[in-house]
Amino acid sequence: MISKSLFLKLQKEDLKRRIWTVSLFMLVFFLLYTVICALNVSNYLYRNSRLEYSESINAYITEEITSFMGMGNEIMLLITMGCAIVSGLSGFFFLHSKKKVDLYHSIPIRREMMFSAIYLNGLLIYIVPYLINLILCFIVLGINKYITMGVFTTALIAFGVNILYYILIYTLAIIAVMLTGNFVVSCLGAAVFYLYGSLIVFLKETYFSMFFATYLGAYNSEDMLFKMSPIGNYILNATEIADGYLNRTIFSIITTIIANILLIAFAIFLYKKRPSEAAGKAMAFRISQPIIKFALVIPLTLAGGSLFVSIANYNKDAWLVFGLLISLIVVYGIIEIIYNFDIRSAFHGKYHLIISVITIALIACIIRFDLFRYDFYIPKEKDVKSISVAIEGIDGHIRYYEIEKVNNITKIQHSNSYSYQLENMKLTDKEAAFTLASLGIDSVPIYKKKIKSYMLTDVDSNDNKTYYNIKMKFTLKSGREVFRQYSLPLEDSFNLLNEIYNDSEYKKGHYPIYQWDVDNITKITCSNVFNDKEFSFDFFKKNQLLEIYKAELASLSLEEIAETQPVAELFFHIDYYQVIYYVYPSFTNTISFLKEHGFDATKGIEADDIREIHVTNLRYNEDKLFDEQVTVNAASADVLGREVKYTDKEAIKDIFSSLVPRSYYWNNSLILDAEDSIEVSVIIDVDEYGNYDKQIYYFRTGQMPDFVKRDIGYESVE
Secondary structure, three states: HHHHHHHHHHHHHHHHHHHHHHHHHHHHHHHHHHHHHHHHHHHHHHHHHOOOOOHHHHHHHHHHEEEEHOOOOHHHHHHHHHHHHHHHHOOOOHHHHHHHHHHHHOOOOOOOHHHHHHHHHHHHHHHHHHHHHHHHHHHHHHHEEEEEEHHHHHHHHHHHHHHHHHHHHHHHHHHHHHHHHOOOHHHHHOOOOOHHHHHHHHHHHHHHHHOOOOOOOOOHHHHHHOOOHHHHHHHHHHHHHHHHHHHHHHHHHHHHHHHHHHHHHHHHHHHHOOHHHHHOOOOOOOHHHHHHHHHHHHHHHHHHHHHHHHOOOOOHHHHHHHHHHHHHHHHHHHHHHHHHHHHHHHOOHHHHHHHHHHHHHHHHHHHOOOOOOHOOOOOHHHHHHEEEEEEEEOOOOEEEEEEEOOOEEEEHHHHOOHHHHHHHHOOOEEEEEEEEHHHHHHHHHOOOOHHHOOOOOOOOOOOOEEEEEEEEEEEEEEOOEEEEEEEEEEHHHHHHHHHHHOOOOHHHHHOOHHHOOHHHOOOEEEEEOOEEEEOOOOOHHHHHHHHHHHHHHHOHHHHHHHHOOOOEEEEEOOOOOOOOOOOOOOHHHHHHHHHOOOOOOOOOHHHHEEEEEEEOOOOOHHHHHOOOOOOOOOOOOEOOEEEEEEOHHHHHHHHHEEEEEEEHHHHHOOOHHHHHHEEEEEEEEEOOOOEEEEEEEEEOOOOEEEEEEEHHHHHHHH
């Protein structure tokens, strides 16, 4: 009973000392939560009074209220983080004063009890104002009939998640106070705890990208930057929950609960062991000083070195060494000054300085010279379960979306092409992919010849081969995933590419159409130069078209993509997103199905359909052209500056047979070769009423007619 009474007295006295935080938190919650909620409701009521009731407006208002009361409220995230930091740093503020420490520690109670009283107060001064204002918001919403079970449930989930991350950020701030004896140093320590993990991820990303030719950078790097910071993890999970993906955060929430328990236990341990005489000093524990010093000096010095390298354009090796030395001197000196509160002690602890130099030099050399052979590593084939391959320069028109149903609501998220493919592709026939990886490793020395300037994507000037990039993920039987990217010579690897492209498992991971649910397709349209049609398909017809198209897509080869061009484009609409798929001449069943439903894809562009063709030499040298007095065949063309216009049908026929559509070329530039410095505008008559369409083309390499070369001065351009 005495202990309970004493505990309550301790809480009461601590609350008196922290009355300013209680008042501040209550005011912040009232103004930025309850008042804003009331303002929003007022706006909704005004809108409803001005507009007729409709389900769409009501659904919009409900969604807005749900977002505000849930994890979609960014203001609440800022309130939670701010309150946690302020409360954590102020709760044990007396530890920075020798007089106050002596006073508090003279009270005849165990330190665990004192810690518990102060820690619990730090929770209550956040939770109580939050709960009071949450109830006030419920009352405001209830009176105006805007509260639903969904809003209520979302608000309670947000209440629990916000408290969970408040505890995490709050406890880390307390640990920073426990490890230090000065308020400014405590603030710096808290910042280190919040940002240190992200700094390590950033340094790894930076150095690996600079030095390793096969490093697949930026794959989920943004997520990792967030996940490795408690504040970033909070924001990331809040975003996922707000978007309706609560299930994705379950593991992170459980991990955070466990981390909170361990951190609270660690904070109690530190408080029990913390010497009273640590007040006023930079660091409370002598044993922690070298550990924290090395933990800061090494990454901050490496960060400084990378900064100099990123600014320099030449002699980057020298600038790396210079940057590391300067950063080490500055960082080490500042930390020693903070430790000792004496500028004359900037370079005390020479053994620590020597250890730091050796460690930094070792890390820099390992990465700089690839001592562990990172670029030349490839998993053993017997250990690999499957491989994913993303090839750059093929099907650039495809857009990738992750489609998922959450609570009967279709959620669509955009994904970049290679992330989607690496995530959704699983090649179990691994031989061709392994051979490609081996070719990529063989090409690494070519890309490291200019290592002194770190221009790892530059090819040898004596190598006339065409290089392209592929990204690969090796999924091992152990569950580990290995990511790499390679630059490969097209001439040596085309057959392997074609073999992989023809694999049905590649097609299913490369083309999202294989993963679609027909229910998600809201509309299908088709178009070419002569026709544009929106189909009124029911579920059965949509599914029938999809199955026909997927079957023919599975037989498509790289040779056909390179040698032909589409006869039409299919547009699949998923909500307000649109995805384009090409219809090739070999897709006879798809073409027949479309024709049966009113779209004729068999009519191609003939010379008689073309009104005129304009050929423009984008590298045209006007002075040189006229100095050489290049003439133009007046029967076939007219000179318009550097642009030549053709109207003669025979000339048009010769030109058009050599062309490839510009968009198609750029979408498949890996396997299509074209003279992209020569732009060809084709004016096509689309009907008998004089309507026309303008299409942009390029000449396929080596197929430009001689008379066109002469007319545009192509041969005279160096």
